[in-house]
Amino acid sequence: MRVIAGEWKGQKLSAPAGRTIRPTADQVRTALMDTLSPWLAEARFLDLFAGGGGVGIEALSRGAREALFVEIDPLALASLRENLARLGARERGRVLRREVSQGIEALKREGERFRLIFLDPPYGSALVAETLKRLADGALLEGDGVVVAQHLTKEPLPERFGSLARWKSRRFGETTLTFFRHAE
Secondary structure (H helix, E strand, O other), X not given: OEOOOOOOOOOEOOOOOOOOOOOOOHHHHHHHHHXXXXXHOOOEEEEEOOOOOHHHHHHHHOOOOEEEXXXXXXXXXXXXXXXXXXXXXXXXXXXXXXXXHHHHHHHHHOOOOEEEEEEOOOOOOOHHHHHHHHHOOOOOEEEEEEEEEEEEOOOOOOOEEOOEEEEEEEEEXXXXXXXXXXXX
């Protein structure tokens, strides 16, 4: 895995080996960042189920001010911390070692807000919908922000989750990116 564009273009990233960790493919990361480019400059980026941090690091490389990575798996955390250290990005990349549900609640209590929120839970789990329900009140999302869920194409998401309305979807074989914004 490597950084595709921006400040750290071409830099290799370590990816955790094993069980449920699945790095987001280059084609999907490219499409994601291209779609989010109007919001990236100086954005605060929340990477849920961060794994080795490839998506949040890509956002930092392309101009996000900071990224907060939420991950619980020890192997993924080791890769994530190694990637941030190697790129000299520790000051711009904060790591929260928690289950995502607990992390979201802690961030809400702290009054944190993000322009961009990305979630990529393990495929085949109920965690996509569960996480979107936790984000549905919009408490973590800046007014003009975007939430993106990466999920299995064969498991389409509803049009709405509380204050979040589906804005667009992009399909890549068995993977789909579904984008949500505040409902108008």
